[in-house]
Amino acid sequence: MTAPSTKPRSAGSARPVRSGSRLPTLTGLRGISALLVFLFHISTSGLFRSQDMNADVVFVLGKAGGLGVSFFFVLSGFVLTWSARSDDTERAFWRRRCAKVLPNHLVTWALVIALMATTGIAASPFETVPHLDSVDGWLPSLTSLFLVHAWVPETAYSVAGNPVSWTLACELLFYLSFPWLLRGLSRIRPERLWAWALATVAVLVALPTAVGRLLPQTPALPWDPTVSSWHNFAISFFPPTRLLEFVLGIEMALIVLAGRWIRLGLLPASLLLAGGYVAALYVPFEYGIVAATVLPLALLIPAAARQDAEGRTSFLGGRFMVWTGEVSFAFYMVHISVIAYGHELVGGRERTWSTAAGFALWAAACLLAGILAWLLHRSVEVPAMRRFGRSRRTALRPQKPTAAPPATDQEAPASGTSV
Template sequence: MQTTTQSNPNLRSLTGLRFLAMLPVFLTHAAFEGVFTDEEVSWGFLDAMGTTGYMAVSFFFVLSGFVITWSYRPTDTPRAFWRRRFFRVFPNHVVSYVLALALLSSVGLGVGVLPSVTQLFLVQSWVPDPVFTDTGNSASWSLVVDVAFYAIFPALLTLVHRIGPNRLWYWVGGMVAGVALVPAVALAVLPDTPGMPLGGVSTSQYWLTHFFPLFRLLECVLGMLMARIVLTGTWIRLRVLPASLLVVLAYGLAQQVPFLYRLNAVTVLPVALLTAAVAVADAGGRGTPFDNKVMVWFGELSFAFYLLHNLVLKYGHLLLGHTEEEGELVGRTWGIPGGIALIAAGFAVSLLLAWVLHNGVEKPVMRRWSRRKRTPVTEVIT
């Protein structure tokens, strides 16, 4: 455990970087909507996004492990930690869940009882069936990983703190190797059918690599290890700019390998190095492009934005007009100016709703219930 009870420096740049990472997630989901009448433009948009959204999701898992380890205090208790995490996640999730059901109803769609229940209680990603992960507020699948990570974090932290500082980098290598091994396992042991529309892989292979919480926990633990490396002074002194270039180079390399390896296997280590490099810059008082007030403000809204943006894109698109093709609802399309305007409007509406959710639910709930109220001590005079 950490030997100091003092708080570590605030990681403003990582907060700002959160929203920068949200942009490819938003744009990837926008590309999947196919809002352009010209199919070449729609497919070109999707091709241009590549696997940037997947890399961003990997960053969020690494970031979660890093930040929670960085901020955890020896005086904290598992119960207090779980209380804070519960009130951080579930109120926003429930609001977005109810909104998703309302929007589904508004376009004449429904959700099966079992998938709906699993999504409410954030266990849907454990089920290897797209019906469970692609329904309602489909973005909430990643919260299943977060909840699993939070549940075992106190135990994981104890184990991570038992690793000697001189061995932390070996464990980093082990986590990276584990992440890279997952797609190989999926391709080797799972059937090739039924196939997905993209990627040339089966739905079960994709589920094991992308959704399965147990394997995504490897990225969270990698984030924990990187935090311990920084806190124990065993960081390699890599600066933000070269770390950023490594991410860009790794992403370019990832586009040359089979689809499942593109999701996170090639990019997870550079992403973890960038996370640590940004934290070191913050701790050392060095400015970064991500620590200005605007970026930090956007970053504070990122969790609410993440939960709401796909609802706005998907159901907003359908509410503007749709047809039924082969049993599925397909939203109307526009020319290039109209499609760009629609995506920009989706971003603006998502941001506005995120501000409302953050300030109307997330912050008040955290202030009111995330910490146990201290019982006033009455002095007894004898």
């Protein structure tokens, strides 16, 4: 696999940056994005006695999951490009990615299946997944085990097993295609990179319109009769569609590495993203998932990376925020089970609480998910990376010291949305 060049190839380029340098601010942003996904999912659990409060939190946080997943998809392309090495091979790259993703997936899938079999309740907040009492009940969960369920245009499959694992099915496509995508996109002349990135954004913004014209209007989503399940599948779950965000991340990394960044600061980029999120709350459902926020996200991630590369790390790169980013993948994998089965444990899904008690339960669920995430990270994710992240031959070979270790594991598989 060939690393992108950091040398500008035309006059007038800004100073390029070195690939492989650490990105603590982006790691801290991963923690925030994982929290957004948690807030989206818990907002749908209906914990509050006041129906107005339930409706308010669902409205305010209704696009937080979409923002979180889009961030992780763009981030994956960006960081994998940033950390690409000229001496790497496709096989070594795929080995590291599998070692990063699969152990946590297998453990949490087994946990969810055990809880489903014990309680008779699916982890999905939406009653669309059949119970494990028939072949029809087991089939969706088995497809989720092998991470092919995001390719099936049925909601019962998309959110089967551990409901958030559909994003891992998308990530597998990203990882498989990355060596060839990087090779092809690295051939783009630096002065044309912005045009390619903006064209990718334009496709993502136009996609809901195209989907609406090409796909059937029925059946409707089980939880939203105004939205076609075909439209939701194509925009939210379908891996080739989500690949566009990954490609955008690669393009933005190439822009920074080539010295073509426009030097937009982290604060202005964050304000643009906040504006995009507000817009996402009011535009039609299909546009709020990705289209309304993808351009601000594409600007935020390079702004954070450039700040780190210049040694101007903010509080987002502090010890605690970096820790939240390091455990964010494990947090993502366990959080929806904590929400679903925790609610059942404290009184059943029909029980509600006062506003103060409801928010206290939110905080308790977040804390418990954080503890379980730390345990999963330390006992499964880290040991698996050490044991399987590289071949024994590579592990036994003396390694030459480098000035800055490549950030090959800074990206996290994406968090879930609409599950």
